[in-house]
Amino acid sequence: MAGKYFEELEIGMRIEHPTGRTITEADNVLFCALTMNPQPLHLDEHFAAQTPFGTRIVNGLLTLSLAVGLTVPELTAGTIIANIGYDNIRHPRPVFHGDTLYVTSEVLDKRESRSRPEAGIVQLRHAGRNQRGEVVIEFERTALFKRKAAITS
16 A cells, blocks of 8 residues: 555654645636535636735635645555544635645654554644645644554454
């Protein structure tokens, strides 16, 4: 598996996810349509031009979803059982059409699961940056990871 098992994750470990993703207007409009979100700040250029942003901004939930997705190859591909929760989600800067998102992950805490001996609980902090290195999203995620020991026994 490309993802990390519970035993491979250490508190303080940082993972730079090398793949970036440019967010297009089509991505934003489709996401808003799929989630039935008619917010004019995301869809109406005339409306958005009159806001402090001066143009439409990308739906923050799309940014969150994409940030999680960009972590999969190096972190959770085949080794995660479930996401348990998302906390402290912040959008310090807007994301615009044409911005490219890059993500860094950090292991904040980990412990063995009390109810599932084949798994461990890991708390992560993710930071998403645009192509200029500006943080556009940061959040914490708690996930249930497979234990390597459970696979080999």
